[in-house]
Amino acid sequence: MAVESAVERLFNFSAGPAAIPLSVLQQAQSDLLSLPGCGASVMEISHRSPQFGAVMEDAEQRLRRLLGMPDDYRVLFLQGGSRLQFSMVPMNLLGADRTANYLLTGAWGKNALSEAVKVGPTKVVWDGASTNYDRLPERDDVVVDDDAAYLHVTSNETIQGVQFQEDLDWGTVPVVSDMSSDFLSRPVDVSRYGLIYACAQKNAGLSGLTVVIIREDLLQRSQESLPGYLNYRSHVEANSLWNTPPTFGIYLFGLVAKWLEEEIGGLAAMQTQNQHQAQRLYDAVDASEGFYQGHAQPASRSLMNVTFRLPNDELQSQFLAEAAEHRLDALKGHRSVGGIRASIYNAMTDAGVDALRDFMNDFRSRNATA
Ligand SMILES: Cc1ncc(COP(=O)(O)O)c(C=O)c1O
Incomplete structure (x- = not known):
C-alpha cells in the first residue's frame, strides 16, 4: 500500500503547501486510526490529554x-499563518x-511592512525594488537605527528566490526573521535573533501551524491591553494551550523534526543536501547560454526557490506542459512575477531534482535557436 502510493506520487515543486517527506506521511498514515497506546487518532484526543502533551513536548524538544x-x-505553536505574525510582531514589540x-528583499517583506504600518512607526532601511528584488543588500548599504524596536528581515523570499545564507546580527537591535520558507533548512544561531517565525506548510509540515521562537526578555513589551490571542505572553504562559492549538499540525511537525534528526542527521546535513540540489539546477541555468535566465543574482540565490524565465511566454507554457508529462509538478512561477519557480524544500529528493535538471537540459537542446 505504502509503496504503491509512493509510486503514484509526482515530483512536487510546489511553493507551499509543499512536499512532505514520504516516511513522515507513511508514519502519519499508520498512526491515523490510533496513535500508539492511545486508541484514537491524534485528531480525536484532547489537547490537554497526557498523550497530546507528550506529542507536543517531543516536538518542542526535537526543535530545540x-x-x-x-x-x-x-517556542510557541500558533495558528493564523505567517501573515498573522506580520501583525502580531509589531503589536507586541513596537x-x-x-x-x-x-x-x-521581496514581496513577503513588503507584505509584512504593510501590516506593521497600521500598528506604529516604521522605517524602510533597504528596499530592493529598483532591481526588481533580484539581490540582497551589501551590509554597508543597510543603516539600522540604534534605537529601533526591531529589524524585520525575510530570510528567504519565496517569490523572487533570494535568500540570506548567513545569520543577521544587528548588535542590540533584536532581529525578527520571517523564516517561513527556509525554516530548518540549515543550522541557525538562534541567539542572534529576537524572534523567528515560520508557517509550517513549506519545510515543517502542515498549513494551520505557525512556529514562533521568541527571546524571553522581549515578552515584557507585550501590553495587557492586547487581545488575548494576539498577545505572545498569553501563549507563553499557557504553554501554547491558551486556546485549542492545531494538534494535527503539531503532531506532524514532530514527525518532520524526527525525520530531520534521525534520517537526515541534523540541519548541517540538511544544508549540504539543499546546497547540492540547488547547485544542480543553477548549473543547468548557467550552462544554458541565456536560454534560462535566473531571476536572482548569483550571490543572492535561494537554495529553496529556484526562479528563472524562458525566452518567451510561449516557450514557458510549453515548458510547463511538457514538464507535467514528465510528472514534474507545480513549476509555474508566482502570478506576480511569472516565469518558472522550482521550490526544492527539505523534502525534495535527489531523484526529483535530477529529473527536473535532465528535463531542463533536454528541453533547451530541442528549443534553443542556434
Ligand atoms: C516568506 C513568507 N512569509 C509569509 C508567508 C505567508 O504565510 P501564510 O500564508 O501562512 O500566512 C509566506 C507564504 O508563502 C512566505 O513564503
Whole structure:
C-alpha cells in the first residue's frame, strides 16, 4: 500500500503547501486510526490529554535540539499563518515611542511592512525594488537605527528566490526573521535573533501551524491591553494551550523534526543536501547560454526557490506542459512575477531534482535557436 502510493506520487515543486517527506506521511498514515497506546487518532484526543502533551513536548524538544536553542527562548505553536505574525510582531514589540526597521528583499517583506504600518512607526532601511528584488543588500548599504524596536528581515523570499545564507546580527537591535520558507533548512544561531517565525506548510509540515521562537526578555513589551490571542505572553504562559492549538499540525511537525534528526542527521546535513540540489539546477541555468535566465543574482540565490524565465511566454507554457508529462509538478512561477519557480524544500529528493535538471537540459537542446 505504502509503496504503491509512493509510486503514484509526482515530483512536487510546489511553493507551499509543499512536499512532505514520504516516511513522515507513511508514519502519519499508520498512526491515523490510533496513535500508539492511545486508541484514537491524534485528531480525536484532547489537547490537554497526557498523550497530546507528550506529542507536543517531543516536538518542542526535537526543535530545540535541532537548532541548539538557548534556554532563554520560548517556542510557541500558533495558528493564523505567517501573515498573522506580520501583525502580531509589531503589536507586541513596537511601542509608540520607537520605530520598527524593515529590510525589504521581496514581496513577503513588503507584505509584512504593510501590516506593521497600521500598528506604529516604521522605517524602510533597504528596499530592493529598483532591481526588481533580484539581490540582497551589501551590509554597508543597510543603516539600522540604534534605537529601533526591531529589524524585520525575510530570510528567504519565496517569490523572487533570494535568500540570506548567513545569520543577521544587528548588535542590540533584536532581529525578527520571517523564516517561513527556509525554516530548518540549515543550522541557525538562534541567539542572534529576537524572534523567528515560520508557517509550517513549506519545510515543517502542515498549513494551520505557525512556529514562533521568541527571546524571553522581549515578552515584557507585550501590553495587557492586547487581545488575548494576539498577545505572545498569553501563549507563553499557557504553554501554547491558551486556546485549542492545531494538534494535527503539531503532531506532524514532530514527525518532520524526527525525520530531520534521525534520517537526515541534523540541519548541517540538511544544508549540504539543499546546497547540492540547488547547485544542480543553477548549473543547468548557467550552462544554458541565456536560454534560462535566473531571476536572482548569483550571490543572492535561494537554495529553496529556484526562479528563472524562458525566452518567451510561449516557450514557458510549453515548458510547463511538457514538464507535467514528465510528472514534474507545480513549476509555474508566482502570478506576480511569472516565469518558472522550482521550490526544492527539505523534502525534495535527489531523484526529483535530477529529473527536473535532465528535463531542463533536454528541453533547451530541442528549443534553443542556434
Ligand atoms: C516568506 C513568507 N512569509 C509569509 C508567508 C505567508 O504565510 P501564510 O500564508 O501562512 O500566512 C509566506 C507564504 O508563502 C512566505 O513564503
